[in-house]
Amino acid sequence: MSATSGSPTLTGTSPLTRLALRRDRLMIPLWVLITGGLVASGPGSLGSLYGTAAQRAELSASMTANSSMRSLYGPVLDDSLGGLVAWRFGTFAAVLAAVMSLLIVVRHTRDEEESGRQEMLSACAVGRRAPLTAALLTALTANAAVALLVTAGLAGQGLAGALALGLAIGGTGMVFASMAAIVAQLTESARLAKGATGGLLGLAFVLRAAGDAGSASGDSVLTWLSPIGWAQHVRAFAGERWWVLLLIAAAVVVQTAVAYGLTARRDVGMSFLPTRPGPAEGRLATTGALAWRLQRGTLFGWSAGFLVAGLVFGGIVGGAVDIVGDNEQAREIFERMGGQSALTDAFLATMVGMLGMVASLFAVGSVLRLHGEETSGRAEPLLAGPVGRLRWAAGHLVIAFGGSALIMLLGGLGLATTYGKDFGPILGAALVQLPAIWTLAGLAVLLWGAFPKAAAAGWGVAGLFLALGWVGPALNLPQVVLDLSPYGHLPKVPGPEMAWTPVLALTALAAALVTAGLVGLRRRDIRN
Numbered sequence: 001m002s003a004t005s006g007s008p009t010l011t012g013t014s015p016l017t018r019l020a021l022r023r024d025r026l027m028i029p030l031w032v033l034i035t036g037g038l039v040a041s042g043p044g045s046l047g048s049l050y051g052t053a054a055q056r057a058e059l060s061a062s063m064t065a066n067s068s069m070r071s072l073y074g075p076v077l078d079d080s081l082g083g084l085v086a087w088r089f090g091t092f093a094a095v096l097a098a099v100m101s102l103l104i105v106v107r108h109t110r111d112e113e114e115s116g117r118q119e120m121l122s123a124c125a126v127g128r129r130a131p132l133t134a135a136l137l138t139a140l141t142a143n144a145a146v147a148l149l150v151t152a153g154l155a156g157q158g159l160a161g162a163l164a165l166g167l168a169i170g171g172t173g174m175v176f177a178s179m180a181a182i183v184a185q186l187t188e189s190a191r192l193a194k195g196a197t198g199g200l201l202g203l204a205f206v207l208r209a210a211g212d213a214g215s216a217s218g219d220s221v222l223t224w225l226s227p228i229g230w231a232q233h234v235r236a237f238a239g240e241r242w243w244v245l246l247l248i249a250a251a252v253v254v255q256t257a258v259a260y261g262l263t264a265r266r267d268v269g270m271s272f273l274p275t276r277p278g279p280a281e282g283r284l285a286t287t288g289a290l291a292w293r294l295q296r297g298t299l300f301g302w303s304a305g306f307l308v309a310g311l312v313f314g315g316i317v318g319g320a321v322d323i324v325g326d327n328e329q330a331r332e333i334f335e336r337m338g339g340q341s342a343l344t345d346a347f348l349a350t351m352v353g354m355l356g357m358v359a360s361l362f363a364v365g366s367v368l369r370l371h372g373e374e375t376s377g378r379a380e381p382l383l384a385g386p387v388g389r390l391r392w393a394a395g396h397l398v399i400a401f402g403g404s405a406l407i408m409l410l411g412g413l414g415l416a417t418t419y420g421k422d423f424g425p426i427l428g429a430a431l432v433q434l435p436a437i438w439t440l441a442g443l444a445v446l447l448w449g450a451f452p453k454a455a456a457a458g459w460g461v462a463g464l465f466l467a468l469g470w471v472g473p474a475l476n477l478p479q480v481v482l483d484l485s486p487y488g489h490l491p492k493v494p495g496p497e498m499a500w501t502p503v504l505a506l507t508a509l510a511a512a513l514v515t516a517g518l519v520g521l522r523r524r525d526i527r528n
């Protein structure tokens with residue numbers, strides 16, 4: 001690799017950046033379209049629901065008075081259409097940008113070191129700080145694309161507000177990108193780096209939620225302690241505070257400097273917080289125990305997250321009527337997402353459906369852990385012993401399929417607990433989501449088992465279905481498009497009717513996909 005900078009520590013940055021962008025040529029556009037498209041679709045969906053100033057003012061007053069809704073979305077800072085878009089979609093778009101950014105940075109830093117690829121690259125003319133710089137530049141490119149899409153999509157509502165919201169969302173992504181860069185220096189595994197940065201993101205969301213729940217103005221001290229709250233404090237479409245963007249930029253600069261300082265003081269593959277050595281004698285007697293050891297931290301994190309999410313969603317069920325009021329178009333959207341039942345049941349079905357769609361990400365990620373074990377070379381020594389391929393795969397698949405059932409039960413339990421009634425129907429509604437979750441997990445098994453080079457496409461399919469379920473009804477997409485997702489075929493419960501045919505059909509489809517994937521695994525070579 002030729003030098004691309006005057007500093008020897010940055011030699012090779014340009015080729016590494018191009019390599020990272022090429023490797024993420026599918027993932028980054030998908031994340032950008034989901035994140036930016038979610039916000040850009042806001043004026044159309046909210047404009048059709050709240051077309052008059054009186055309707056928007058009524059919604060603003062009711063949402064600002066509801067502490068549960070403030071904890072989820074934040075306060076409504078302005079009742080213009082742009083202000084409602086910033087309120088409804090700004091926080092979640094910032095979270096999506098943060099998740100995208102931490103995944104990009106960890107993938108091109110710690111994940112590369114853990115797999116051994118970075119050591120081979122470092123044998124060439126590659127500066128010590130070039131890999132980290134390339135990862136941050138890749139994250140910057142992705143966040144700039146999100147900011148541009150948001151700005152272009154909302155420019156009709158006011159260029160200043162659109163630009164402020166776009167920069168706030170993209171800036172939040174870069175805050176967590178630089179945060180992930182620090183964590184990647186401290187931890188020894190990519191899995192732990194993702195989990196730790198994700199935990200910090202969860203803490204930031206909780207701080208913002210707690211601050212907004214206690215303050216209708218949005219200026220709580222807790223909100224100021226959260227990087228997600230900083231995006232809110234930019235006040236897009238509500239008298240922009242441009243100086244808050246300097247706070248975001250300062251955080252990025254300081255965290256990046258810390259990451260650079262850390263990477264200069266360690267060897268490739270090492271970390272400042274090394275993994276604790278195991279016992280002298282192994283305690284894992286089965287492949288299932290090994291799979292549990294590898295994935296238990298992820299499962300515990302998802303379980304805690306779903307329980308908290310269920311508790312939050314259950315607390316805002318009572319505000320569902322306030323959201324909709326007498327607006328027939330809003331009622332129609334909830335009914336499309338949650339079924340033709342009473343409004344409260346439709347809202348509950350919508351919340352459970354959202355949990356189900358997010359749970360599919362856990363299931364797909366748990367399945368694709370097999371792909372990571374294979375490509376990193378850890379699977380080959382294991383399979384060289386008296387361990388069959390199916391037995392090895394079965395341990396991880398039990399975590400994927402059983403773990404998704406566990407987190408859905410916990411999400412349903414949290415929802416029913418704060419709602420205060422209908423425990424049985426709500427837990428049943430949570431379990432009804434499992435056939436669709438398992439169908440996506442089965443598709444991931446098929447891709448990994450039969451077409452390992454295309455295994456990462458499992459993430460793309462899961463993201464596509466998540467986008468369809470999340471913004472499809474609000475965009476009034478045709479039912480035939482919504483039905484592309486397995487979630488579009490599930491019965492909408494809790495409600496008066498329970499259709500077993502699609503549940504059984506999707507379960508059978510999931511079983512067929514898993515079977516086909518395992519057959520493909522038996523017939524192909526193991527990669528290293």
